[in-house]
Every structure is written in structure tokens, then in C-alpha cells.
Amino acid sequence: MSQSRMVQIEQDILGKNNQYAAANRQLFQERQILALNLVSSPGSGKTSLLTRSIDDLKGELPITVIEGDQQTANDADRIRETGVSALQINTGKGCHLDAHMIGHAMESLQPADNSLLFIENVGNLVCPAAFDLGEAHKVAILSVTEGEDKPLKYPDMFHAADLMILNKTDLLPYLDFDVNKCIEFARRVNPDIEVLQLSAKSGEGMDAWYQWIRSRMV
Amino acid sequence: MHEMSICEGILQVMEEQATAQQFSRVKSVWLEIGPLAGVELEALRFGFDVVTRNSLADGAVLEIIEMPGTAWCLECSKSVPIRQRFDACPDCGSFQLQITGGDELRIKELEVE
Numbered sequence: 001m002s003q004s005r006m007v008q009i010e011q012d013i014l015g016k017n018n019q020y021a022a023a024n025r026q027l028f029q030e031r032q033i034l035a036l037n038l039v040s041s042p043g044s045g046k047t048s049l050l051t052r053s054i055d056d057l058k059g060e061l062p063i064t065v066i067e068g069d070q071q072t073a074n075d076a077d078r079i080r081e082t083g084v085s086a087l088q089i090n091t092g093k094g095c096h097l098d099a100h101m102i103g104h105a106m107e108s109l110q111p112a113d114n115s116l117l118f119i120e121n122v123g124n125l126v127c128p129a130a131f132d133l134g135e136a137h138k139v140a141i142l143s144v145t146e147g148e149d150k151p152l153k154y155p156d157m158f159h160a161a162d163l164m165i166l167n168k169t170d171l172l173p174y175l176d177f178d179v180n181k182c183i184e185f186a187r188r189v190n191p192d193i194e195v196l197q198l199s200a201k202s203g204e205g206m207d208a209w210y211q212w213i214r215s216r217m218v
Numbered sequence: 219m220h221e222m223s224i225c226e227g228i229l230q231v232m233e234e235q236a237t238a239q240q241f242s243r244v245k246s247v248w249l250e251i252g253p254l255a256g257v258e259l260e261a262l263r264f265g266f267d268v269v270t271r272n273s274l275a276d277g278a279v280l281e282i283i284e285m286p287g288t289a290w291c292l293e294c295s296k297s298v299p300i301r302q303r304f305d306a307c308p309d310c311g312s313f314q315l316q317i318t319g320g321d322e323l324r325i326k327e328l329e330v331e
Contacts, residue, residue: 003331004245004329004330004331005241005329005330005331006327006328006329006330007235007239007241007327007328007329007330008326008327009231009235009325009326009327009328010324010325010326010327011231011324011325012323012324013224013227013228013231013249013323013324013325014224014227014323015231016227016230016231017227094220094223095220096220096223098223126220126256127220129256130220130255130256130323151304152304155302155303155304156254156256156303159303159317185304187313188304188306188313189303189304191313191314191315
């Protein structure tokens with residue numbers, strides 16, 4: 001005869017991910033690797049922003065990239081064309097990268113000490129918000145062809161991000177996108193969020209983004 | 219969002235605990251979830267039934283304790299209730315809020331045998 005009893009657990013459901021994330025964060029710190037977790041909707045121009053950034057920065061610092069997508073290695077191929085190492089993670093049915101995947105990727109990528117690691121998360125403004133990868137900062141990329149109210153529609157992500165990049169600003173003259181309103185909405189969900197406006201296509205505003213990275217490299 | 223992965227996380231914790239605390243079946247699970255955890259409760263219930271099928275928690279009752287969302291309003295210098303991350307202070311309308319509670323996503327306890 002078995003008798004039922006109560007067992008106290010008091011455990012975070014994402015605790016396992018958080019343990020892996022803490023281990024990644026320690027590794028990044030020991031080896032002075034600046035890990036940036038780039039999050040956005042599909043089509044915000046993340047990969048274009050990355051390839052341009054890599055082209056402009058690879059002369060001054062070592063860069064590696066982890067690419068997350070549900071399927072295909074297209075993005076990692078685009079990154080490798082710039083000459084830096086990239087590892088593609090296909091999440092299959094999964095909607096986000098988790099810290100365990102990043103730990104594994106680090107083993108095969110072997111980024112150099114004092115280097116920059118871009119993690120391009122799955123294009124999704126919902127799930128990646130909840131999964132700490134051990135990164136130094138989450139960077140949310142929003143293109144001006146999207147709605148300016150996206151920070152309100154996907155508050156968890158903009159709350160979790162330290163920097164919001166408004167991309168494709170070269171298209172602003174043709175759109176009704178209200179930049180000030182968008183920034184105001186982002187600050188409602190995250191009063192401390194930093195904002196940069198740029199166009200990965202025209203190059204406008206890219207220097208400020210590079211400065212933002214450089215100031216965090218030391 | 220990812221309610222399925224969350225359910226798999228719950229199952230993983232239960233399986234680890236089954237070995238550590240010596241039980242073979244879970245009859246009920248109590249979760250503490252806040253409004254800011256980004257979890258859709260209906261999707262979680264559905265996912266829980268699917269993920270626990272043929273496991274030690276097959277047929278277990280899922281009890282969800284909804285935790286309150288709270289924030290510290292910098293303008294009023296006091297704690298106020300919130301439902302969403304973009305809520306304004308219900309008293310002064312300011313958005314200068316620091317969230318202090320409501321993102322819980324925790325397994326509180328289990329009834330086991």
C-alpha cells in the first residue's frame with residue numbers, strides 16, 4: 001500500500017536553463033568574450049546588420065557568430081562569406097535558443113579570448129525573452145517597416161533588452177513610422193533601455209553602434 | 219510562448235525529484251505563476267497533459283496559483299499592483315515603475331505516492 005504525501009519543491013521551472021546560462025556567463029567573463037544576444041521579429045534585418053558590422057569590425061577585433069534558425073543554414077552561410085567563423089543551430093520545432101545549446105556551440109566554435117560573439121537568436125519576439133543564454137546584453141532589433149507599437153505588443157522582449165536598434169532608417173521618408181512614439185513605448189516597458197537608430201543598408205548611424213560595442217569590449 | 223518546453227522542464231524536475239525523494243507517481247502539481255511570466259495558462263494545461271502522458275505524472279492534476287504582479291513606483295515611492303509590463307502606475311500614471319513581483323514560474327510542491 002502506498003500512501004500519498006506532499007513534497008516541497010520550490011524550484012524555478014527554467015532553473016536548469018539558468019544554471020547553464022550562469023556557466024556560460026562565467027566562461028565569457030573569464031575569457032573576456034563580449035556575447036550579444038540579438039533578438040527580433042523575422043525580417044528586421046538582423047543578418048544584414050551583422051554582415052555589415054562584421055565587415056567593418058573584423059579588422060580590429062576577432063568575431064564569431066552563432067546563428068539560430070528553425071531550419072536551413074542560409075544565415076550561417078551568409079556570415080561565413082564575410083570570413084568569420086559561424087555555427088548554425090537549427091532548433092527544429094523549437095522557438096528559441098537555450099543556454100545549453102550555446103554551451104555546446106562554444107565547444108565547437110572555440111572563440112578567441114578578448115573577442116566579440118554575436119548570437120543571432122530565432123526570429124521571434126516572444127520566447128527568446130525568457131531564456132537567458134549567459135549573454136552580456138540582449139539587443140532588440142526593430143525595423144521601421146514594422147509597427148511602432150511593437151514594444152507594447154511584445155513587452156517581455158523589450159523589457160529584457162538593454163539596447164533597442166531601430167533599423168532601416170533609410171526608409172523613414174516613405175513610411176508613417178513615428179520614431180519618438182516608438183521610443184516612448186519602449187521606455188514604458190523598460191525605462192532604462194538605450195536606443196540607436198541606424199540603417200545597415202546606407203550605413204547611417206552604424207558608427208554609434210560600433211562605439212556601443214567598443215565601449216563594452218574592455 | 220514555448221509552453222511545451224516549460225512542461226518538459228516541469229516533467230524533468232519531477233523525474234529528478236522522484237529519484238531523490240523516492241516516489242513513483244505524481245498525483246497533483248502546484249505551480250506558482252505570475253502575470254509577467256509570459257505563460258498562457260490554457261496552453262500550459264494543454265501542454266502538461268500531452269507531455270505527462272505515459273510518464274510518472276500521467277493524469278496528474280495541475281493546480282495553478284496565480285501570483286500578483288507588483289511594481290515599485292518611483293514617483294509615488296510605494297508598491298502598486300500591475301497586470302502587464304507596460305502598465306502605468308494606477309495612482310499617478312507614471313511609467314517609471316520597477317517590477318518587483320509577478321514573473322514567477324515555479325513548481326511549489328507535489329502530491330506524490
